[in-house]
Amino acid sequence: MAGPDLDFIHTLPTAKKVLALVAMVAALVGIYAYFFFLPGQQKLERLDKKLRKSQMTLAQSRQIASRLPEFEQEITALQITFKAAASKLPDSREIPELLLNISRLGKDNGLEFRFFEPKKEVPAEFYHEVPIDLEITGGYHATASFFTDICTLPRIVTIHDYMMHDHKVENGRDAINTRVKLVTYTFRDQPQPAKEAGR
DSSP: OOOOOOTHHHHSOHHHHHHHHHHHHHHHHHHHIIIIIHHHHHHHHHHHHHHHHHHHHHHHHHHHHHTHHHHHHHHHHHHHHHHHHHHTSOOGGGHHHHHHHHHHHHHHTTOEEEEEEEOOOEEOSSEEEEEEEEEEEEOHHHHHHHHHHHHTSSSOEEEEEEEEEEEEEETTEEEEEEEEEEEEEEEOSSOOOHHHHTO
């Protein structure tokens, strides 16, 4: 099959020949740009974005890697702190002895126990709370000394919701009734399940 007859171009004036040539070149440039240049440019932009993102990730990874020894030291320090804190939480088997120690501290400070009731353990995420409800009678200073002694026990015992009432003086000595909730903690071997923790 013969191609298109372009001999008529030779008969055109020079100005029209130039215009035809410019139109052909423009058409070729347009075809090249549409089918080759623009898709290639878009692909190049996508690759450039991907490269910049990869370079940023690499820079962040290098920064983290350069601080790895520092992170390892922090983890070691946290593990030591955690072990020290865990050693202050009594084991479940130690609770009866701890209760005896609390009772002894009260008596050593001259306090009378009117009420002493350990409550059921309350589970938390990594430990159990063991509440103890107390009512004691004695002097204000003796009560304060008892609280101080509790805070210096080798196991963690915290003091909550104390209320002093019915102050009186007998034989030159003051006496006040104090209701208080003490809380100690035991360490959980397994973290509490998410559903239980959310209750």
